[in-house]
Amino acid sequence: MTTPATAELRKTALHSTHRRLGAKMVNFGGWDMPVEYSGILAEHQAVRTKAGLFDVSHMGEIEVRGPGALDLVQFVTCNDAAKLVIGQAQYSGLMTPAGTFVDDLLVHKISDTHYFLCVNAGNQDKDYEHILAHNRFGAETENAGARYSQLAIQGPAARGLLQRLTRVPLDPIRYYYFAFGAVSDVDCLIARTGYTGEDGFEIYFPPEHSEKMWNDLIDAGQSVGLIPCGLGARNTLRLEAGMCLYGHEIDDTTTPWESGLGWICKPEKCEFLGRGPLLAQKQKGVQRKLIGFEMLDRLIARDGYSVSSGGREVGRVTSGGPAPFLKKNIGMAYVPANLTAVGTKIEIIVRGQSVAARIVELPFYKRPK
Amino acid sequence: MYPADFRYTKEHEWIKVDGDTGTIGITDYAQHELGDVVFVELPKVGTKLKAGQSLGTVESVKAVSEIYCPVAGEVTEVNAMLANAPEKLNQDPHGSAWLVKLKLANKSEVQSLMDAAAYQSYVAEKDKETSA
Numbered sequence: 001m002t003t004p005a006t007a008e009l010r011k012t013a014l015h016s017t018h019r020r021l022g023a024k025m026v027n028f029g030g031w032d033m034p035v036e037y038s039g040i041l042a043e044h045q046a047v048r049t050k051a052g053l054f055d056v057s058h059m060g061e062i063e064v065r066g067p068g069a070l071d072l073v074q075f076v077t078c079n080d081a082a083k084l085v086i087g088q089a090q091y092s093g094l095m096t097p098a099g100t101f102v103d104d105l106l107v108h109k110i111s112d113t114h115y116f117l118c119v120n121a122g123n124q125d126k127d128y129e130h131i132l133a134h135n136r137f138g139a140e141t142e143n144a145g146a147r148y149s150q151l152a153i154q155g156p157a158a159r160g161l162l163q164r165l166t167r168v169p170l171d172p173i174r175y176y177y178f179a180f181g182a183v184s185d186v187d188c189l190i191a192r193t194g195y196t197g198e199d200g201f202e203i204y205f206p207p208e209h210s211e212k213m214w215n216d217l218i219d220a221g222q223s224v225g226l227i228p229c230g231l232g233a234r235n236t237l238r239l240e241a242g243m244c245l246y247g248h249e250i251d252d253t254t255t256p257w258e259s260g261l262g263w264i265c266k267p268e269k270c271e272f273l274g275r276g277p278l279l280a281q282k283q284k285g286v287q288r289k290l291i292g293f294e295m296l297d298r299l300i301a302r303d304g305y306s307v308s309s310g311g312r313e314v315g316r317v318t319s320g321g322p323a324p325f326l327k328k329n330i331g332m333a334y335v336p337a338n339l340t341a342v343g344t345k346i347e348i349i350v351r352g353q354s355v356a357a358r359i360v361e362l363p364f365y366k367r368p369k
Numbered sequence: 370m371y372p373a374d375f376r377y378t379k380e381h382e383w384i385k386v387d388g389d390t391g392t393i394g395i396t397d398y399a400q401h402e403l404g405d406v407v408f409v410e411l412p413k414v415g416t417k418l419k420a421g422q423s424l425g426t427v428e429s430v431k432a433v434s435e436i437y438c439p440v441a442g443e444v445t446e447v448n449a450m451l452a453n454a455p456e457k458l459n460q461d462p463h464g465s466a467w468l469v470k471l472k473l474a475n476k477s478e479v480q481s482l483m484d485a486a487a488y489q490s491y492v493a494e495k496d497k498e499t500s501a
Contacts, residue, residue, distance in 0.1 A: 040429075232430065232431050321430065
């Protein structure tokens, strides 16, 4: 592995807390981050059945303000931010002129003249430069990552335990909405969002309060079985929930139509980066599409493994691994458009061996309502 | 922690010699680095292996790890328990979760491997690197 020296990696405000808890640390997008504490399987299970606490302060924040804010957000993203009401969040894509992904992101509408974007850690600077380069709307932009810590509280018990630390009524905050208010006496943006397929919240607040916030959440969650969770479980949870990860399912070679994210692509909204190519691709139809598969054998598919059909290579696994809650081995892959029907048999090449797999519906896991 | 009657490799396998037979496994350090083990693939009985040749694969939730044969020999037994209970590798890597038994081709090969004290300082050095 070519890992830069630990000293050169960026650290969140909770770095020493993770070390104290004995977390196993890894380089993730240039950040020294906890990959697991008690073990990925236990952490995954806790989020599906109780609750988990994740430090996701490596995620980037970009703020766009001023009378031109909406125009700029609309021009660089593919979803329709004009549809947002104040206090609502939206999953979207930051687009290249070719209609491929610079990144995927959450757009929060704070006011008519203020949008708060949450972007991937490793893409933050690239995203900011990209937005800046297309700012012909006079919007004010801020690369604000250093001003925020972000914690994710996820799982069926998340709302109850978070409610013990805030007077803001959490129940009325619907999925993909947010509110401002104090959690543990610290002013936060409290969003009902997540990357696990469970109910939960992501809170944003000034980094200097991180340790107190973390400890108060751990204390408040003790009686419901909340445990600290690392990026390992975050990845197995999002894979099981069929969610895309930048650099795996989506990147600057893939479009929303191909990646199953057509629901966040609104070419009818107004002119935006990539709109022309996206309209053309929609009309012509895509040549390949992202699918979910499960292994019909005990072998495990991994990122980058080759996918074949009838002895011919037809694609690559974008993410693969065990699904700890479903107790299956699953994966996602791009395959030619004519091979995408649910039930289609494909083969995954595992260490030179051709292993049968079956295309299944995405997401693999859907939480009970 | 690391049994004195085992020998160790830099790739974190151990071997215990008993007469002409060597029992091979992975070390506690290796299981800890891997995390939760979910799948173990082992060779067939009768497979002839050279030193350094792949003898199988151990997969954790997040990673695939190739296991290398510390010395040359022929596989006489594989640990069938691991097919249904791969998590035993996390719980008892130096004991019941051994991987294979080999009929050794050349017993003296074992002498070139690290003893417990040497392996202990080798992994202590590794730990220092990652917590720097």
